[in-house]
Amino acid sequence: MxxxxxxxxxxxxxxxxxxxxxxxxxxxxxxxxxxxxxxxxxxxxxxxxxxxxxxxxxxxxxxxxxxxxxxxxxxxxxxxxxxxxxxxxxxxxxxxxxxxxxxxxxxxxxxxxxxxxxxxxxxxxxxxxxxxxxxxxxxxPLGIDLEKVSPGRAKVLAKKMTDGEKKLLENTNIPRDRGLIMVWTAKEALSKLLKTGFTIPFDMFEISEMTSGNHGQAAVYFRNFPGYKSLFLDLGSYGFSIAFSGALxxxxxxxxxxxxxxxxxx
Ligand SMILES: CC(C)(COP(=O)(O)OP(=O)(O)OC[C@H]1O[C@@H](n2cnc3c(N)ncnc32)[C@H](O)[C@@H]1OP(=O)(O)O)[C@@H](O)C(=O)NCCC(=O)NCCS
The missing domain is CATH 3.90.470.20 (4'-phosphopantetheinyl transferase domain)
Structure with missing residues (x-):
C-alpha cells in the first residue's frame, strides 16, 4: 500500500x-x-x-x-x-x-x-x-493540515489555545509542542473540510475532547461540530491532522x- x-x-x-x-x-x-x-x-x-x-x-x-x-x-x-x-x-x-x-x-x-x-x-x-x-x-468529506514543529511556531500557537484546551492537553500524555500542533492542525483541517477556512469565528473550532492513542496518534473532537472528528499523527518534525465524519x-x-x-x- x-x-x-x-x-x-x-x-x-x-x-x-x-x-x-x-x-x-x-x-x-x-x-x-x-x-x-x-x-x-x-x-x-x-x-x-x-x-x-x-x-x-x-x-x-x-x-x-x-x-x-x-x-x-x-x-x-x-x-x-x-x-x-x-x-x-x-x-x-x-x-x-x-x-x-x-x-x-x-x-x-x-x-x-x-x-x-x-x-x-x-x-x-x-x-x-x-x-x-x-x-x-x-x-x-475530508480536510487535511500538515505543520512543521518549531519552537517559534509553538509560541504563536499557544496564544491561540483556550484555557479549556490547555487543560485537556495537560490531561493527555502528548508532549506540549506536539499538542499545540495537534490542536492547531485539527482546527485547520476541519476548516478545510467545511470549506470555510478561518473566515468564521475562530472560537467555533473549539475542541471539546482529545484522546491519545499509540505511536503518537490522537483523536480530537469539536464542541460545535459533533459530527466530525480529527485524527492526529505525530510525524517527527511534522504534525498531521485529517478531519472527517465522526461516524467513520x-x-x-x-x-x-x-x-x-x-x-x-x-
Ligand atoms: C484554509 C486556511 C485556514 C489554510 O491556511 P494556510 O496557512 O494557507 O494553510 P495550508 O498551507 O495548510 O493550506 C493551504 C491550502 O488550503 C486550501 N484552502 C484555502 N482556503 C480553503 C477553504 N476555504 N476551504 C478548504 N480549503 C481551503 C487551499 O487549497 C490552499 O492551498 P492553495 O492555495 O495552494 O490551493 C486559510 O487559508 C483560510 O482561512 N482561508 C480562508 C480565508 C481566506 O484567506 N480566503 C482567501 C480568499 S481567496
Missing amino acids: KGFDTPHLLPVLKHPGHTGLYIDNLIFKNREEVFAGSICFCRFLSPEEHKTALSRLQTGEREYYDTIKSEKRRKDYLLGRYSAKLAVAKLTGEQEPDIVTVEKGDSGQPVLRYRSFADIQVSITHTGDFGAAAVFPKTC EPGINSAALKEFFLREEK
Missing part, C-alpha cells in the same frame, strides 16, 4: 527510487459503507523534479502560477497541485495525471476538475518543504507514513 508500488505512476516520477514522494490509499468505513480515497505527500529533491512538476500544470494553473510573486508561495502552490494530480492518479488509475486540474473556489478552497468525475474532491496543505493532497468522494473509522497507514517522514529527516 506504500508509495512507489503503483506502476502507472512511475512515468511521472523522474527516478523510480524517488524518496521525496509518498502516495497511499485512504479508507474510511462504517458498518454499511466503505469510502476509498488517496493521499500524496511530496517535496522536490532536485531542480529537475521542480521542473517536471511545473510541466504538469494545466494552462489555467500555469497562468495563476505565473502571477505569484513570492518564490515560497509558487513552490507551495506547485507542490499542492502536483500532489493532487498524483493522488487522483492513485485513486482512479488515471494514466495521465496532467489532465487533472485544481481551480481555486470562491473562498480559496481547491476545486478539482477531472474528466467526468464530479464526485471526487481534494484537500491541500503545504508547509516547510512539503505539499500534500488528499482526494476523496464528496460523500465522505479511518484506515490510514500511519506507520508507513511516519517511517517516510523519519527517513526524510535523515
Whole structure:
C-alpha cells in the first residue's frame, strides 16, 4: 500500500527510487459503507523534479502560477497541485495525471476538475518543504493540515489555545509542542473540510475532547461540530491532522507514513 508500488505512476516520477514522494490509499468505513480515497505527500529533491512538476500544470494553473510573486508561495502552490494530480492518479488509475486540474473556489478552497468525475474532491496543505493532497468522494468529506514543529511556531500557537484546551492537553500524555500542533492542525483541517477556512469565528473550532492513542496518534473532537472528528499523527518534525465524519473509522497507514517522514529527516 506504500508509495512507489503503483506502476502507472512511475512515468511521472523522474527516478523510480524517488524518496521525496509518498502516495497511499485512504479508507474510511462504517458498518454499511466503505469510502476509498488517496493521499500524496511530496517535496522536490532536485531542480529537475521542480521542473517536471511545473510541466504538469494545466494552462489555467500555469497562468495563476505565473502571477505569484513570492518564490515560497509558487513552490507551495506547485507542490499542492502536483500532489493532487498524483493522488487522483492513485485513486482512479488515471494514466495521465496532467489532465487533472485544481481551480481555486470562491473562498480559496481547491476545486478539482477531472474528466467526468464530479464526485471526487481534494484537500491541500503545504508547509516547510512539503505539499500534500488528499482526494476523496464528496460523500465522505475530508480536510487535511500538515505543520512543521518549531519552537517559534509553538509560541504563536499557544496564544491561540483556550484555557479549556490547555487543560485537556495537560490531561493527555502528548508532549506540549506536539499538542499545540495537534490542536492547531485539527482546527485547520476541519476548516478545510467545511470549506470555510478561518473566515468564521475562530472560537467555533473549539475542541471539546482529545484522546491519545499509540505511536503518537490522537483523536480530537469539536464542541460545535459533533459530527466530525480529527485524527492526529505525530510525524517527527511534522504534525498531521485529517478531519472527517465522526461516524467513520479511518484506515490510514500511519506507520508507513511516519517511517517516510523519519527517513526524510535523515
Ligand atoms: C484554509 C486556511 C485556514 C489554510 O491556511 P494556510 O496557512 O494557507 O494553510 P495550508 O498551507 O495548510 O493550506 C493551504 C491550502 O488550503 C486550501 N484552502 C484555502 N482556503 C480553503 C477553504 N476555504 N476551504 C478548504 N480549503 C481551503 C487551499 O487549497 C490552499 O492551498 P492553495 O492555495 O495552494 O490551493 C486559510 O487559508 C483560510 O482561512 N482561508 C480562508 C480565508 C481566506 O484567506 N480566503 C482567501 C480568499 S481567496
